Amino acid sequence: MVFNLGREYVLIKIIVTGFFLFILYSLGSALYYMMNDEPGSQRMMKSLAKRIAASIALFAFIMFSYWMGWIQPDGVIGSTE
Amino acid sequence: MQHSKDQYYVPEGSYWPILGSIGMAFLLGGFASSLHGSGLGAGLAVLGLVIVVFMVFGWMGQVVSESEGGYYNQQVGKSFRIGMGWFIFSEVMFFAAFFGAMFYAREFSIPWLAGEGNNMWTGKLLWPEFSASWPLVNMPNPETFAVPKALVHAWGIPAINTMLLLASGATLTWAHWALYNKKRDHMIYGMVATITLGVIFLGFQAYEYAHAYGDLNLKMTSGVYGSTFFLLTGFHGFHVTLGTVMLICILMRIIRGHFTPDNHFAFEAVAWYWHFVDVVWLGLFIYVYWLV
Numbered sequence: 001m002v003f004n005l006g007r008e009y010v011l012i013k014i015i016v017t018g019f020f021l022f023i024l025y026s027l028g029s030a031l032y033y034m035m036n037d038e039p040g041s042q043r044m045m046k047s048l049a050k051r052i053a054a055s056i057a058l059f060a061f062i063m064f065s066y067w068m069g070w071i072q073p074d075g076v077i078g079s080t081e
Numbered sequence: 082m083q084h085s086k087d088q089y090y091v092p093e094g095s096y097w098p099i100l101g102s103i104g105m106a107f108l109l110g111g112f113a114s115s116l117h118g119s120g121l122g123a124g125l126a127v128l129g130l131v132i133v134v135f136m137v138f139g140w141m142g143q144v145v146s147e148s149e150g151g152y153y154n155q156q157v158g159k160s161f162r163i164g165m166g167w168f169i170f171s172e173v174m175f176f177a178a179f180f181g182a183m184f185y186a187r188e189f190s191i192p193w194l195a196g197e198g199n200n201m202w203t204g205k206l207l208w209p210e211f212s213a214s215w216p217l218v219n220m221p222n223p224e225t226f227a228v229p230k231a232l233v234h235a236w237g238i239p240a241i242n243t244m245l246l247l248a249s250g251a252t253l254t255w256a257h258w259a260l261y262n263k264k265r266d267h268m269i270y271g272m273v274a275t276i277t278l279g280v281i282f283l284g285f286q287a288y289e290y291a292h293a294y295g296d297l298n299l300k301m302t303s304g305v306y307g308s309t310f311f312l313l314t315g316f317h318g319f320h321v322t323l324g325t326v327m328l329i330c331i332l333m334r335i336i337r338g339h340f341t342p343d344n345h346f347a348f349e350a351v352a353w354y355w356h357f358v359d360v361v362w363l364g365l366f367i368y369v370y371w372l373v
Contacts, residue, residue, distance in 0.1 A: 020363075023363070027360055030356070034353055039343040040343045042261055044353075048250075049254050049258075052251050059243060062367070073236060073371055
């Protein structure tokens with residue numbers, strides 16, 4: 001299937017990338033807190049909680065975009081003839 | 082053994098590293114022999130694996146009893162964290178390499194072979210009939226590869242598996258909160274739920290592979306798409322398997338009353354690893370199945 005890479009698609013790509021960067025940032029900061037914090041600090045757990053919340057939100061956003069018809073799964077770039 | 086907490090704990094001489102080396106030699110030697118068609122190879126590899134697993138449980142069990150016996154001070158804790166840091170670094174590089182391979186094939190080498198950029202003659206001289214596409218289903222020389230009849234669709238098992246792993250991240254976070262709130266029963270429920278979700282994920286993944294191989298003819302030999310697809314999802318599956326084993330070990334320790342809000346590095350390390358594996362899957366799900 002070849003699908004049209006429209007304006008919404010570019011916007012969605014930016015939003016998804018933004019979400020994903022935030023997820024990587026939360027995961028990375030959880031790692032930093034795990035390595036450096038004093039015993040009893042809850043910062044790592046809170047970062048991981050943000051990470052999972054953002055991931056669930058991203059998944060929901062992808063499903064929503066599909067439902068709205070902005071994106072299609074299993075897209076093929078270029079010609080499939 | 083007499084030991085003061087002011088000193089860095091150094092254990093007595095141990096046979097575990099030697100046993101581990103023997104196990105690794107059997108495992109890798111046996112596997113390599115089986116690739117060369119030796120009948121004995123697979124048996125030796127399994128024997129090696131058994132020795133390695135025995136070594137890991139024996140050695141780690143010793144570390145756990147040293148930790149619970151109060152031998153470790155904060156400096157030892159720092160050593161564990163540094164070790165974990167290097168392990169994570171190697172894991173990030175490992176997956177970056179495979180994602181990078183897929184990205185390079187998809188964005189650069191395949192379009193170049195079809196003549197994109199300043200590679201017009203490459204396309205014209207090598208495979209004039211070839212036009213670039215991703216996933217690479219229409220190959221330049223299909224007689225060399227197992228050409229897939231269809232692809233694994235995002236709706237269905239990949240989407241279900243994403244939900245399963247995301248749910249497992251949430252149940253693990255529940256267990257993490259329970260640890261700080263000293264609710265051991267909630268911790269156990271959260272861990273059992275996480276492990277169960279991980280096992281269901283693996284079951285679906287095994288079913289998906291059987292479907293891809295048996296019905297879709299999508300194999301490791303299906304060109305660059307098949308090989309990168311199975312490399313990424315397969316190694317991810319190995320990581321989920323390992324993560325599940327580690328979670329089971331942590332659950333056993335929780336049941337035995339280990340870990341306090343101030344002392345639970347093993348729990349944190351395994352939790353972080355699971356979250357990392359979850360993020361890798363999310364990246365896979367988006368990059369492989371959705372956004373092109």
